[in-house]
Amino acid sequence: MSVLYGVLFFLASIIFIGGLVYKIRQYWRTPAPLKIPTTPAPVTQTGVVWRLFREVVFFESLFRSTKWTWIFGWLFHFGLFLVLVRHLRYFIDPIPVWLVWLQPFGKYAAFAMLFGLAGLLARRIFVDRVRYISAPSDYLMLLLLLAIGSSGLLMTFVFHTYIVGVKAFFRGLMYFDWQALPADPVLLAHLGMVMFLMIIFPFSKLLHAPGIFFSPTRNQVDNPREKRHLAPWAEKLEAVDGQ
């Protein structure tokens, strides 16, 4: 079992990172031939960084759009963020002070995360407009995240797993020094689902994470009168008619 999980983790990591690199490269290389920021837009690069920061950290546009989705969505994402940072303790040794300090926040953030996910799921089921646009994968994605979160919570608060062994396993993976993984069913389920999530990440709507940084309506500077913005393929049109 330990070997299987070890191999799978390598595989999942390769697909996750490789897939993301592929998609990010694709976004990077595809030209944005016209200036299309949603205005009012920042007129400087610094302004754009600040706009993206507000969008990524506070979900500014979603806040303007619908408060319920914002509350659930933000609780889920911020909770997930804290939980993920907390999980660094299973990979870093010795654990830095700030990570020790973060531990209780990271533990309880899981509740916020699950609450947010439950809210998003309820919205998907009960709001007719959102139900209309939901495909099976949209529900399954929420259920998968709920299951990952719940299994994690179970281990934190109810059925404690042999966490020292888990850390040894992952440290072992990092340094190619194979260690046994505790054969605890909740743990195996938790890790299995996380690997599954990593594998589907680059093939699913989870691409919204890198996508937002490449969204021309959000990442462009509003300066079209000052600067031309020619894409390479558009430049060729100019060469054709000699202008």
Add this chain to the structure above:
Amino acid sequence: MAKIDFEIPKLEDYPVVPAVKEGTMKHSQPYKAIDKFQEPLGYPGKLVDNWKERALDKMGELLGKYRSLQVYLDSCVKCGACTDKCHYFLGTSDPKNMPVGRQDLLRKVYRRHFTFAGKYFPKLVGAEDLTKDVLDDWYSYYHQCSQCRRCSVFCPYGIDTAEISMAAREILDSVGEGQKYCNEIIAKVYKIGNNLGLPGPALVDTLEGLEEDVEEETNIQVKYPVDQKGADILLITPSADFFAEPHVDGLIGYGKVFHQAGLSWTLSSYASEAANFGMFIGSYENMRQVSLRIRKAALDLGVKRIIFGECGHAWRVAYSFLNTLAGPFDFLDKRYPVPQHICELTHGLIESGVLRFDKSANDDMVLTYHDSCNVARASRMGRKPGGQFTIPRDIIRASCNNFYDMPYETIHDSTFCCGGGGGLLTDDLMEVRIKGAMPRAQALKQVVDDYGVTHMAAICAICKSQFTKVLPYFGFTMDQIVSVHQLVSNAIVMDIKEV
């Protein structure tokens, strides 16, 4: 008012999000372009035999050319934030008029043919083959989007349905399913120089008539020159300004501003159109060809500045794209932005004290202002972000005593489209135009009831034409729509001086 066989939406006292009713607008399709309108634009005259293959090829090509399309088709998480933001959904209840519903028509085909998940697990991720039924849906619903970008304001990833609609229309064009209204008009621009097909001599006649009218009214000889070589300013304005009401009152206003400020200006008969329908059909090439006419006119006439009249999508293309499509404009006077909006000019002249107003001339009106979608969300005026909201309002306040804004969630970058933008301003789309105007009409009704507003000012030829036509269905009258420069024209104090 034309006879109608559908229900006009009722104006509620407060905004209501309707329950989803599937398929209510599936029947709404504009007339298709026949070969003589398709071919001048470089598109096949009718649906080609291998349309499926061609459509998918085109989609692949566009995915490689437009980052927006690639990122937006991947990134949607179906959060639902946009679902109640589109005026066409609010007016029709058809879920395919929800921005995400509209995007999904293209996205499901993208997923099926271009993604791993859609190729192997289509049912799971909502992927679908491109069938004739899907193509028909594209033709229906991508011609029920005015490319107003309201959805993109509220989307957490900034997904802009306008980008998707433009791509879809370009795909449709490339397989021979073009829209008559847009493509006929673009062909007219190539042949004659403007959307209305108004030839040079007729334009000269019209403007001479205007000069006479203005002289009769004011006793001042205000000139409306065409093709005057050596003029300083080239005015590019929507051709509707030449005779449609209330557009022409705006044009009269521009002339008075130029006259009073002592600026030399001219129109061009070669580039007698501000609107650029190349954008509506998502065609960079056609948008560029139309733009190059403006460059050529500026060069031929030897002007120093280019100023655009009141026109919404035109200002988007002018402000955001013109420099890219037809620049560099290094032969123009570098002290002025290229191009400028007529409101920027007037506003500057007001601030520097060159223009004076007798506001009482507009006392018969209580005004509100409709932010045109593409000015509000796809362009700017002045130096500061948001100038597109403050500058027109400053001009209205400078020339009128009575002004009230509509509810905050329906103005500025949350403004509702008039319902006729993006290539929908045609009689064969009357139903979607009327229904789509409901949210704006509802907001207007609120300030009519609360503040006794009598008139709504706008700076877009499409908004003005659309409102004069559809607002009567909601109990308003067609003359309640005015041009911003019509207000300027009414109130401007003109000195008698030699020109």
